[in-house]
Amino acid sequence: MKLTGRKELIKVIKDRINKNGSISFRDFMDMALYYPELGYYTSPKVKIGGYGDFYTASELDRAFGELLAKQFIEIYNEKVKERPFQIVEIGAGKGYLAYDILNYLRNNNSEVFENTRYIIIEKSPYHIDIQKEVLKDFKNVEWIQDIIDFEDESINGVIFSNELFDSFPVHLIRKINGKIYEVFIIVDDKDNVKEILKDANEEILRYIKELNINIPDGMQTEINLDAKDYIQKIGKKLNKGYVITIDYGYPSAELYKPYRMRGTLLCYHKHKYSENFYENVGLQDITSHVNFSALKYYGKLAGLEFLGFTDQAHFLTNLGLLDILNELQQRDDYESYERINRLKSLVLPKGMGEKFKVLVQYKNVKKPDIKGLEILPYQSERFRL
Ligand SMILES: C[S@@+](CC[C@H](N)C(=O)[O-])C[C@H]1O[C@@H](n2cnc3c(N)ncnc32)[C@H](O)[C@@H]1O
Numbered sequence: 001m002k003l004t005g006r007k008e009l010i011k012v013i014k015d016r017i018n019k020n021g022s023i024s025f026r027d028f029m030d031m032a033l034y035y036p037e038l039g040y041y042t043s044p045k046v047k048i049g050g051y052g053d054f055y056t057a058s059e060l061d062r063a064f065g066e067l068l069a070k071q072f073i074e075i076y077n078e079k080v081k082e083r084p085f086q087i088v089e090i091g092a093g094k095g096y097l098a099y100d101i102l103n104y105l106r107n108n109n110s111e112v113f114e115n116t117r118y119i120i121i122e123k124s125p126y127h128i129d130i131q132k133e134v135l136k137d138f139k140n141v142e143w144i145q146d147i148i149d150f151e152d153e154s155i156n157g158v159i160f161s162n163e164l165f166d167s168f169p170v171h172l173i174r175k176i177n178g179k180i181y182e183v184f185i186i187v188d189d190k191d192n193v194k195e196i197l198k199d200a201n202e203e204i205l206r207y208i209k210e211l212n213i214n215i216p217d218g219m220q221t222e223i224n225l226d227a228k229d230y231i232q233k234i235g236k237k238l239n240k241g242y243v244i245t246i247d248y249g250y251p252s253a254e255l256y257k258p259y260r261m262r263g264t265l266l267c268y269h270k271h272k273y274s275e276n277f278y279e280n281v282g283l284q285d286i287t288s289h290v291n292f293s294a295l296k297y298y299g300k301l302a303g304l305e306f307l308g309f310t311d312q313a314h315f316l317t318n319l320g321l322l323d324i325l326n327e328l329q330q331r332d333d334y335e336s337y338e339r340i341n342r343l344k345s346l347v348l349p350k351g352m353g354e355k356f357k358v359l360v361q362y363k364n365v366k367k368p369d370i371k372g373l374e375i376l377p378y379q380s381e382r383f384r385l
Contacts, residue, residue, distance in 0.1 A: 003191045005281030009038040013281070014187050022184040022196060025172035025277075026225075032281050033169065034123060040282055041124040041167070048093050053285050054268045056163050057246075057312070057352060058097035061342040065100025067319040069108075071244075071372050072101070072158055076112045079365050080241045084117045086157035090147065090234075091164035092120045095131030102138050116157075119144055147230070153239040160244040165290045168230070170222035170265065173200055175215045180205060183220070185278075193278045211293055213252050221256060221263035222288045228298045235302025240364040243304055244372075246312065248355050249290030251385045264289035292359050296385045304361035308373040309385050313353030316346060318374045359385075 003010050013031055017023050033040045046052040049059050057064045076085050092098050098118060105113040118141045122128050128143060135141050144150070172183035174197060181197035182204060188194070204223050208215065215221065234243055249255070255264070266273045269284035277286055296306050325343060328336040347353035362368045377383060 001193045001276075001278045003187055003193055003281055004279050005032075005283050006038055006043070009035055009282040010191065012038065014191075017185070017187050022186045022198075025183040025185060025195075026169045028185055029277070029286055030169035032277075032286060033167065035282070038282055040285055042126065043282060044126045045283065047285065053270055056093060057346055057356070058093060058100070058162055060346060061339060062100040062103075063321065063324050063339075063343055064316070064346060065097045066104040066324075067316050067321060068097070068160070068244075069101045069104035070319050071370060073105070073109055073112050074371050075158060075242060076115075079368065079370070080156055080158075082156035082240060083115045084156075085112065085115050086117050086119060086155050086241075088119045088121065088155060088157070088159040090121045090159065090161040091167065092122050092131055093127055093163075095120070095127075095134040097162060098131065098141065099134050099138075102135070102141070106138075113140075116140060117142065121145070121147055147233045147237055150237040152236050155238050155241065157241045158244060159234050159238060159241070160246070162246045164247065165224065165227045165230070165245065165295070166247050166249070166287045167285070168224055168226040170224045170226070170288050171200075171204055172220065172263070172265070173204060173215075173223055174220045175217050178217060180208065180215065207294070211252050211291075211297060213256050215256050216258045216261070219256070219258070219261050219263070221260065222265055224288065224291060224294065227290065228294055231295045231299045231304070232302040235299050235304040235361075235363070238304070238363045241362065242307075242365070242368075242370070243299065243359075243361040243363075245290075245292075245295060245359045245361075246315075246356060247290045249292050249357060250382060251309075252291050252293040253384070254382050255289060255291050255293075290357075292357060293385045295359055296361070299361050303363050305363065305368070306385070307360040307362050307368050307370070308376065309360075309383055310358050310373055310376050311354050312356035312358060313347040313349065314375060314377050315358040315372045316353075318372050321347060 034042050036042055048056055089098055120143050174181050180200040182200045184196050184198050186194050203225055207223055265288045267284045267286050269280050328340050345351055
């Protein structure tokens with residue numbers, strides 16, 4: 001395996017390795033994705049969409065944002081009466097989802113629109129520039145650098161994300177003969193990468209124990225400690241309202257099943273996926289499935305109550321996707337036909353509809369039930385967090 005990709009970034013990574021002797025896979029991934037100006041997300045390169053490396057639901061059709069906006073209206077009207085109402089989006093990518101939400105509110109519910117502060121937390125300066133351009137007509141949008149910049153228990157409303165946690169750097173671990181090791185990397189003069197194993201640190205072992213995870217012998221998999229920390233920060237900042245997390249992933253009992261012996265870590269480059277983590281460094285996305293049990297467990301420690309766990313298909317259908325499809329069908333023109341096809345891909349089983357999950361947590365809400373969770377998928381093991 002050779003380190004290939006953005007030369008300046010490879011130099012930075014090698015310098016770090018030379019200084020420390022080795023670096024953990026997590027630190028490598030963090031640099032590959034987020035090293036200032038050179039990482040995949042922090043450098044100016046198209047990532048999302050046809051000319052990028054992957055699609056997200058936000059990019060596919062405005063209905064995704066419009067249905068979320070409907071959910072936020074219900075929360076505004078019936079669950080969180082504090083004003084201003086805050087909608088905090090973390091990791092907003094190109095800002096299309098924010099645009100669709102705000103545009104729907106402006107056109108359909110001026111009261112909610114006028115009383116809403118829409119706040120974006122985004123790590124990528126490249127994406128922030130695009131978001132500012134896309135959202136320039138909306139005066140009620142603000143950018144905040146980090147969730148920790150909010151005062152504790154100061155947010156009333158909704159904190160949500162779409163495909164945020166899957167893009168966090170993860171610790172790569174292997175279980176050999178009953179013992180958990182963490183993957184570190186070293187690189188020689190010719191840029192050949194070698195993975196070496198060190199005893200897993202206390203925090204990793206505690207996570208496995210606290211979540212009661214049974215890792216099969218021989219498995220290589222991921223532990224997302226950054227997600228654990230982040231959901232707790234979110235919990236601390238929320239005063240009253242909801243946390244809605246949309247992403248691909250599973251409960252931990254499913255995530256660490258023996259048929260996932262190589263874990264879920266994947267790279268995306270020009271719409272092709274691979275397990276070549278050390279290629280195209282700084283030019284490709286690296287992502288892993290989210291452990292939703294961990295978000296539930298550690299969220300609870302920070303005051304977030306669990307409300308429900310569903311898939312995207314059920315969530316969007318509960319919020320009125322079929323009405324949109326019916327309306328488009330009646331129009332019977334080419335654009336509507338195209339939209340119907342795009343909307344189907346948001347809900348199709350075996351595709352985004354089933355692969356993407358929605359976790360809803362809340363704090364300080366008396367009757368927390370919400371429309372998006374009205375009808376749930378069959379609560380098999382795959383939905384038990
Ligand atoms: C896979 S993209 C998803 C973008 C968007 N939500 C969408 O649906 O198209 C992940 C986004 O999260 C951002 N991100 C990653 N870690 C972050 C963090 N700790 N805080 C804020 N944004 C973050 C990335 O820069 C990127 O814009």
